Amino acid sequence: MFSGEMFTGFGSAIGGLVVIWAMFQQYIPPQLRDHVERYTRKLVSLFYPYIEIVFPEFAGEKLKRSEAYSAIQNYLKENATARAKRLKADAIKDSTQSLILSMDDHEEVTDVFKGVKVRWSSNKTTPKNASISFYPMTEDRRFYRLTFHRRHRKFITESYVKHILTEGKAIAMKNRQRKLYTNNPSQNWFGYKRTKWSHVVFEHPATFETLAMEPNKKREIMNDLKKFSEGKEYYTKIGKAWKRGYLLYGPPGTGKSTMIAAMANFLNYDVYDLELTAVKDNTELKKLIIETSSKSIIMIEDIDCSLDLTGQRKKMEKDDDDDDDETDNPVKKMEKEEKKGSKVTLSGLLNCIDGIWSACGGERIVIFTTNHVDKLDPALIRRGRMDKHIEMSYCCFEAFKVLARNYLDIDYHPLFTTISGLFEETKMTPADVAENLMPKSDSEDPETGLRNLIEALKAAKELEARNKAEEEARAKAEKEEQEKKENGVKEEVKESGKSDKEVKANGVINGGVAAKEVKQNGFAV
Numbered sequence: 001m002f003s004g005e006m007f008t009g010f011g012s013a014i015g016g017l018v019v020i021w022a023m024f025q026q027y028i029p030p031q032l033r034d035h036v037e038r039y040t041r042k043l044v045s046l047f048y049p050y051i052e053i054v055f056p057e058f059a060g061e062k063l064k065r066s067e068a069y070s071a072i073q074n075y076l077k078e079n080a081t082a083r084a085k086r087l088k089a090d091a092i093k094d095s096t097q098s099l100i101l102s103m104d105d106h107e108e109v110t111d112v113f114k115g116v117k118v119r120w121s122s123n124k125t126t127p128k129n130a131s132i133s134f135y136p137m138t139e140d141r142r143f144y145r146l147t148f149h150r151r152h153r154k155f156i157t158e159s160y161v162k163h164i165l166t167e168g169k170a171i172a173m174k175n176r177q178r179k180l181y182t183n184n185p186s187q188n189w190f191g192y193k194r195t196k197w198s199h200v201v202f203e204h205p206a207t208f209e210t211l212a213m214e215p216n217k218k219r220e221i222m223n224d225l226k227k228f229s230e231g232k233e234y235y236t237k238i239g240k241a242w243k244r245g246y247l248l249y250g251p252p253g254t255g256k257s258t259m260i261a262a263m264a265n266f267l268n269y270d271v272y273d274l275e276l277t278a279v280k281d282n283t284e285l286k287k288l289i290i291e292t293s294s295k296s297i298i299m300i301e302d303i304d305c306s307l308d309l310t311g312q313r314k315k316m317e318k319d320d321d322d323d324d325d326e327t328d329n330p331v332k333k334m335e336k337e338e339k340k341g342s343k344v345t346l347s348g349l350l351n352c353i354d355g356i357w358s359a360c361g362g363e364r365i366v367i368f369t370t371n372h373v374d375k376l377d378p379a380l381i382r383r384g385r386m387d388k389h390i391e392m393s394y395c396c397f398e399a400f401k402v403l404a405r406n407y408l409d410i411d412y413h414p415l416f417t418t419i420s421g422l423f424e425e426t427k428m429t430p431a432d433v434a435e436n437l438m439p440k441s442d443s444e445d446p447e448t449g450l451r452n453l454i455e456a457l458k459a460a461k462e463l464e465a466r467n468k469a470e471e472e473a474r475a476k477a478e479k480e481e482q483e484k485k486e487n488g489v490k491e492e493v494k495e496s497g498k499s500d501k502e503v504k505a506n507g508v509i510n511g512g513v514a515a516k517e518v519k520q521n522g523f524a525v
């Protein structure tokens with residue numbers, strides 16, 4: 001039976017032999033040393049039934065950090081660190097403030113995979129002639145050693161190592177710090193401006209669990225995202241770029257931005273927040289898109305406003321022309337030229353969505369948001385470009401329950417019945433519901449939040465009713481006015497015996513209504 005003790009026993013035996021060999025080496029004539037060493041190794045291998053594989057941290061000519069080493073490191077951090085007795089605290093995860101622990105140097109742990117036990121040790125050698133460095137220990141050469149019984153050779157080299165590398169990469173992906181990129185204008189030494197991506201760590205706390213939305217709709221979106229992220233082979237098979245477009249539309253405060261953050265957290269993707277109004281022209285847009293990485297969401301918020309850009313630029317150009325047409329300032333002149341000859345166009349954007357992504361490879365999601373879906377050009381949002389249209393709407397009772405759990409830590413309260421009724425009678429955005437529920441102090445109990453919400457819902461209902469009544473009264477008055485005018489003209493025609501045309505031409509009034517006025521207002525005469 002393969003056991004940790006046996007490993008250790010043989011390990012010390014071999015260690016002893018190495019020491020003895022080092023001591024006696026000096027008494028052996030140099031010409032015989034090679035032979036003696038070879039035969040000693042053969043002898044040892046007769047009694048030592050274990051195989052060792054070494055994974056150095058740096059390999060190859062360019063001394064690039066080995067991917068295998070990193071994967072093993074991640075795998076061991078996640079799976080074996082709990083069993084190691086000597087640990088090393090590497091760093092502190094910024095958001096959770098928790099230590100990242102890994103095996104200390106020269107520490108050993110066992111791992112069992114499909115019933116086969118192996119031993120991992122983390123090792124370090126320091127070259128004797130290491131140069132004096134400002135940063136201590138940079139010359140250290142680290143490596144992992146995998147030891148296993150020779151009867152498992154095939155299994156370990158073919159299955160286990162593959163398993164470790166795949167797992168290690170997946171762990172790295174899961175634990176990596178994701179980034180939120182934004183495009184900002186930057187000026188080079190010659191004064192030319194171009195927008196570049198800059199990033200911060202993406203740490204938005206929104207998840208699908210905390211997103212207030214009708215549960216079936218939420219599930220449908222999550223399934224869609226999952227299918228997409230696992231769809232590499234499918235997209236290759238059908239010959240389509242591995243991308244998917246989402247259009248999120250709805251009034252302000254219904255959670256469009258929150259949804260994007262939840263999507264990014266669900267998929268573990270980076271986010272590129274593309275501000276179209278800061279992009280000089282279509283060429284620059286292409287460059288920015290090409291620079292985005294795989295496994296990312298590219299979002300353009302308020303797309304209707306961004307594409308209005310053309311009009312805004314024209315206005316700016318005109319203002320500039322009026323202001324300083326004769327300017328001698330070269331930078332200002334260049335800025336003006338840049339503004340004049342450049343813009344992001346709808347067709348440029350469409351080309352980017354359709355064309356460039358196909359060539360980029362890797363998975364990407366593009367999301368547009370808008371408050372006014374009806375304003376968008378149908379070409380921009382047709383299926384195939386924006387594959388899924390998601391309406392973000394006012395809060396329903398199911399969505400409220402999510403917010404009550406998030407903000408008040410409750411799943412039920414007798415006041416829920418009143419709130420459920422009010423949601424059927426009035427509209428409120430999740431942002432407003434959240435604002436009302438949010439406790440104003442640590443000592444505030446959940447009931448206060450619920451009562452605040454009830455008051456706000458009642459006020460919203462009253463306001464809606466008042467607005468509706470005012471609207472109806474206005475419509476009624478307009479209708480009456482119109483009828484009065486129409487009757488006046490009819491009477492005028494009847495009494496004067498003139499034709500409609502004449503009444504209109506003369507502008508004669510009868511019943512207080514001028515035919516001219518009638519004509520101006522476009523009433524049917």
Ligand SMILES: Nc1ncnc2c1ncn2[C@@H]1O[C@H](COP(=O)(O)OP(=O)(O)OP(=O)(O)O)[C@@H](O)[C@H]1O
Pocket residue numbers: 210211212213250251252253254255256257258259371392430431432434
């Ligand atoms: N569906 C929701 N679930 C959870 N929280 C929400 C939801 N909708 C809004 N909120 C809360 O309201 C705040 C504003 O929402 P958000 O910015 O996502 O809305 P939006 O639809 O993107 O608005 P805008 O159109 O003005 O950009 C969020 O920070 C969040 O706290």
